[in-house]
Amino acid sequence: MDLNHNTTVIYTPERDLRFENGSRVNDFPGRPLLNDTSISDKTGVPLASMQDFTEFMNNASKEKNTVLINNNREGDIRYASNEYVATYSPVQVLLRALNNRHSGLKHKNMYEAVANVRMIKSNSEIEILRKAASITVEGIKQSAKTIKAGVDERFLEGILEGDFKVNGSQRLAFGSIIKSGPNSHWPWRILATHYNRRNRVMENGDLVIFDVGCEYNQYVSDIGRTFPVSGTFTERQKEILVMETKVADKIIKFLKPGITFKDVQTLTNSVIPNNAKPYMQVGLFFGHHLGLSTGDPSLSNAILKPGMVFTVEPWYYNHNENISVFTEDMIVITEDGCEVLSKDLPRTPEALEALMRD
Known part of the structure; x- marks a missing residue:
């Protein structure tokens, strides 16, 4: 998009050597190539070659124009001083390439503009997210019915993810996190790097946590629940789960248009019991935005508006x-409050136990 001249062009390659061989032309559907007129027909945007793009960028550099870059965070663009980050961060690789090839360009962060657009979902987007939530709820229900001592965590994953596909999900929103016993005490970042913490055989007395989501028509879900492997929570497990869901309920009840995320953070700090604060992350973090990704762009000082979709966890x-217990729900801000998109999945100890029996 050239904001100086109010023009938009899609630059595409003329060929894709990955899909060519001596006996077959590159006619695979969906390849964004220069001779594919369907791209312009669908978008109304003209096509140009990558050679034209190079010429455009050279001219922009000579004119010392400003290029807008999504830096994936608020604030000014920062250039990596660490060589590892500069080599492997996609944004830093782009910045380095621009400096090397088009040194006359100025760089400006467009993250705030992207976030302002992505934070508010249209009615049609909300319906897709509602469907993604529904698929996830059903998958958790089906998988939870197979929980018992002697079952491997990966077995639950298989039931869950198979049900996702049966109900129309094209792919996972992220690698399914199903963790039991001592595994449940660790964040997903640690579990993801240790294979032996993803295949534990469950035992009676364990709790098993689901932190899972699917993708449906490019939009994603993210929902979580905690179940007792034995089918019945101990009194202490029940006490902690009830406390945690009460915290979540108070946050959800507070959500409405006009307040800020800082207001939500202040509220969360005030509703956590003092004896639980050393063990809860909600005082520092209560959720994240959802949409095209499970970390949709957002602004820390944003005022809540209808159409915002995020988690409370x-x-x-x-x-x-x-x-360790975990309850995560998907929320959409409405005109006068909020709606829980994952409301069809039980949350109370009694209802979770009943779900496992049914």
Whole structure:
């Protein structure tokens, strides 16, 4: 998009050597190539070659124009001083290439503009997210019915993800996180790097946490629940789960247009019991935006508006007692409050136990 001249062009390659061989032309559908007129027909935007793009960028550099770059965070664009980051961060690789090839360009962060557009979902987008939530709820229900001692965590993954596909999901929103017993005390970043923490055989007395989501028509879900492997929560497990869901309920009840995320953060800090604060992350983080990704762009100082979709997820990690519980729900801000898109999935200890029996 050239904002100086109010023009938009899609630059595409003329060939894609990955899909060519001596006996077959590159006629695979969906390849964005220069001779594919369907792209312009669908978008109304003209096509040009990559050679034209190089010429355009050279001219922009000579004129010392400003290029807008999504830096994936708020604030001014920062250039990596660490060689590893400069080599492997996609944004930093782009910045380095622009400096090397088109040194006359100025760089400006467009993250705020992207976030302002992405934070507010249209009615049609919300309906797709509602469907993604529904598929995820059903998948958790089906997988939870197979929980018992002696079952591997990956077995639950298989039931869950198979049900996702049966109900129309094209792919996962992220790698399914199903963790039991001591595995449940660790964040997903740690579990993802240790293979032996993704295939544990569950035992009676364990809790098993689901933190899962699917993708439906490019939009994603993210929902979480905690189940007892034995089919019945202990009194202490039940006590912690009830406390954690009460915190979530108070946050959800507070959500409405006109307040800020800082207001939400202040509220979360005030509703966590003092004896639980050392074990809960919600005082620092209560959720994240959803849409085309599970970390949709957002602004920390944003005022809540109808159409915003995000999660509410108060973790409780207690290594001392070997108890961790997790409840995560998808929320959409409405004109006068909010709607829980994952409301069809039980949250109370009694309802979760009943779901496992049915």
